[in-house]
Amino acid sequence: MQVLKRTEVLKDTLTHYCPGCGHGIIHRLVAEVIEELGIREITIGTAPVGCAVLLYDYFNCDIIECSHGRPPAVATGIKRIHPDKIVFTYQGDGDLAAIGTGETIHAANRGENITVIFVNNAIYGMTGGQMAPTTLTGMVSTTSQDGRGTHGEGPPLKVCELLSSLGGVCYLERTAVSTPKDVINTKRAIKKAFQSQIDGKGFSLVEVLSMCPTDWKLSTAKAVDFVNNEMKTAFPLGVYKDNG
Amino acid sequence: MGQKILLKGNEVMAEAAIQAGCRFFAGYPITPQNEVPEYMSKRMPQVGGVFVQAESEIAAINMVFGASAAGARCMTSSSSPGISLKQEGISYIAGAELPCLIANMQRGGPGLGNIRASQADYFQAVKGGGHGDYCLIVLAPASTQELYNLTMNSFDWADYYRNPVMMLGDGILAQMAEPVEILPYEPILDLPEKDFILDGCKGRDPRVVKTLVLRPAEGLVSHNEHLQKKYKRIESELSLCEEYRVEDADIVIAAYGITSRIAKGAVRMAREKGIKIGLIRPITLWPFPKENFKNIASDTSQILVVEMSHGQFIEDVKLATEAACPVEFLGKGGGWYPTEEIILEKIESMIASPVAAAKGRA
Numbered sequence A: 001m002q003v004l005k006r007t008e009v010l011k012d013t014l015t016h017y018c019p020g021c022g023h024g025i026i027h028r029l030v031a032e033v034i035e036e037l038g039i040r041e042i043t044i045g046t047a048p049v050g051c052a053v054l055l056y057d058y059f060n061c062d063i064i065e066c067s068h069g070r071p072p073a074v075a076t077g078i079k080r081i082h083p084d085k086i087v088f089t090y091q092g093d094g095d096l097a098a099i100g101t102g103e104t105i106h107a108a109n110r111g112e113n114i115t116v117i118f119v120n121n122a123i124y125g126m127t128g129g130q131m132a133p134t135t136l137t138g139m140v141s142t143t144s145q146d147g148r149g150t151h152g153e154g155p156p157l158k159v160c161e162l163l164s165s166l167g168g169v170c171y172l173e174r175t176a177v178s179t180p181k182d183v184i185n186t187k188r189a190i191k192k193a194f195q196s197q198i199d200g201k202g203f204s205l206v207e208v209l210s211m212c213p214t215d216w217k218l219s220t221a222k223a224v225d226f227v228n229n230e231m232k233t234a235f236p237l238g239v240y241k242d243n244g
Numbered sequence B: 001m002g003q004k005i006l007l008k009g010n011e012v013m014a015e016a017a018i019q020a021g022c023r024f025f026a027g028y029p030i031t032p033q034n035e036v037p038e039y040m041s042k043r044m045p046q047v048g049g050v051f052v053q054a055e056s057e058i059a060a061i062n063m064v065f066g067a068s069a070a071g072a073r074c075m076t077s078s079s080s081p082g083i084s085l086k087q088e089g090i091s092y093i094a095g096a097e098l099p100c101l102i103a104n105m106q107r108g109g110p111g112l113g114n115i116r117a118s119q120a121d122y123f124q125a126v127k128g129g130g131h132g133d134y135c136l137i138v139l140a141p142a143s144t145q146e147l148y149n150l151t152m153n154s155f156d157w158a159d160y161y162r163n164p165v166m167m168l169g170d171g172i173l174a175q176m177a178e179p180v181e182i183l184p185y186e187p188i189l190d191l192p193e194k195d196f197i198l199d200g201c202k203g204r205d206p207r208v209v210k211t212l213v214l215r216p217a218e219g220l221v222s223h224n225e226h227l228q229k230k231y232k233r234i235e236s237e238l239s240l241c242e243e244y245r246v247e248d249a250d251i252v253i254a255a256y257g258i259t260s261r262i263a264k265g266a267v268r269m270a271r272e273k274g275i276k277i278g279l280i281r282p283i284t285l286w287p288f289p290k291e292n293f294k295n296i297a298s299d300t301s302q303i304l305v306v307e308m309s310h311g312q313f314i315e316d317v318k319l320a321t322e323a324a325c326p327v328e329f330l331g332k333g334g335g336w337y338p339t340e341e342i343i344l345e346k347i348e349s350m351i352a353s354p355v356a357a358a359k360g361r362a
Helices: A023-037 A049-059 A072-080 A094-097 A101-111 A159-163 A180-197 A220-234 B009-019 B034-044 B055-069 B082-093 B122-126 B144-160 B172-176 B217-237 B257-272 B290-299 B313-321 B340-351 B354-359
Strands: A043-047 A063-067 A084-090 A117-121 A170-175 A203-209 A238-242 B003-008 B024-027 B048-051 B073-080 B100-106 B137-139 B162-171 B178-181 B241-242 B253-254 B277-282 B285-286 B302-307 B327-331
Touching: A023 A049, A023 A180, A043 A072, A043 B313, A049 A084, A063 B055, A072 A084, A072 B024, A072 B055, A072 B253, A084 A094, A084 A238, A094 A101, A094 A117, A094 B137, A094 B290, A101 A159, A101 A203, A101 B285, A117 A180, A117 B178, A159 A170, A159 A203, A159 A238, A159 B100, A159 B257, A180 A203, A203 A220, B003 B009, B003 B100, B003 B277, B009 B034, B009 B073, B009 B144, B009 B162, B009 B172, B009 B178, B009 B302, B024 B055, B034 B048, B048 B055, B055 B073, B055 B082, B055 B100, B073 B082, B073 B290, B082 B100, B082 B122, B082 B162, B082 B217, B100 B144, B100 B172, B122 B162, B122 B285, B137 B144, B144 B162, B144 B178, B144 B217, B162 B172, B162 B241, B162 B257, B172 B257, B172 B354, B241 B257, B241 B290, B253 B313, B253 B340, B257 B277, B257 B302, B257 B340, B277 B290, B290 B313, B302 B313, B302 B340, B313 B327
Parallel strands: A043 A063, A043 A084, A084 A117, A117 A203, A170 A203, B024 B048, B024 B073, B073 B100, B100 B162, B137 B162, B253 B277, B253 B302, B302 B327
Antiparallel strands: A170 A238, B003 B178, B137 B285, B241 B277
């Protein structure tokens, strides 16, 4: 009989995340994958500016904290020096798809052999609920108070669709953590993304649709519903690129 | 004697970096430093190093941030507008105490400016540049040979102090070709083991490289105090300055970098005319060689600051000389540079002025 236990890739500590936040689930999935692949001692992660900046307090592996938007560039520097090590970035939507769009696209296009975990919760969490590049059309935030799209904000940026045309990209998948089935599927996708890097195939990214009840101003249950009903419609789940 | 070859300043710096074991370069095209990434793109693969043409100056400095944390000797280079873009990254590197070399081959500003030589980024280089209280070690070579030697040394200072170093050159130094002796690299310091490298935590506890200090509440105060203590130590240990014919000089020219090279020519011209002129040139702009300047000011009747800006370096000269003698100024920005004749003309006008007579040295 299998005995479930806490993964050794996460430290035995409380996190600072709000109730109902998806980061805790996604941290655990990344950590379990690192443990199952046996790569903890050769893995270097990057911490983003945003709610997950403190992930170095939770992950039990080497971590570098980056300036806002620059993890793919920092990861490029590390991976090029240590091509035999495993390098992952863990980034939010503002980090990856607004201030760091250039770094994301060019690291992907160069085919940097790194793995990107992209947490899309459609909002700036740490700064208090401002409009993100992935905020849904019509969605109210502290900087789109009449709903996105009414004052020239444009539609939400679709990262997987955007990156799918780039030659250096090996694997792109969008998943969610709003149902048990989605959680299991996300873990499979993250494992495949890390395995792609181990196999030297190039840039891999998993976009995970995640909950932010606090800044969405929804209950934890309603935040789950929002992902299932609204976000999955705006951001269809699935594999966007897979070079095998 | 090493081999002497004819190279442009940019190429000299790149080759010196290679010789010193620099194995990671990330950069972005901008005139007048383009020969650096061009040279690196060819040489790095030859020595098993990494060259990345970054998508932006911002990406380049952050790639260097990563490569340095990964343990490599690494550098980036640019020119004024590009260096402005790198400032956030430089602040992070200084805050995380990572070693690297950043070269600024200055051009005319502000804004897009022009591609002629300038020294208008002095404040940016020696007073911080980015956000927060931090210091870069700033070097100002006046010849391509000195550029070669200082580039090699800069990696030692960066590693020894765990601090970024800036090579503050300009468009003339970058573009001029001189014969340079390609000396083999010899470390000038006993370098500490790099105990911060991120290379996977096999056999040790995980390491974190970061600049965010939220906990404890006074943590960032302590970190800043630690940085300041290091800067004080660097100031007490590292100070390079050349003094040329200052012993009997009535007027001493203060200039750095390529301007000091021109000023040296003006000193020779003046001496031939029987005018007793000397030159003081800081080689480290930070730490600033304050003692040399203080001593010069007490022994001479006037100092003439010459720089290719509207007066930035002069502020440090005035601070260091503590009003012990008058400090005159000759300088312009925007790509202007002084000739030996222009400097000599200024010297002659100073001799004729009542200030020199008042001090009564002559």
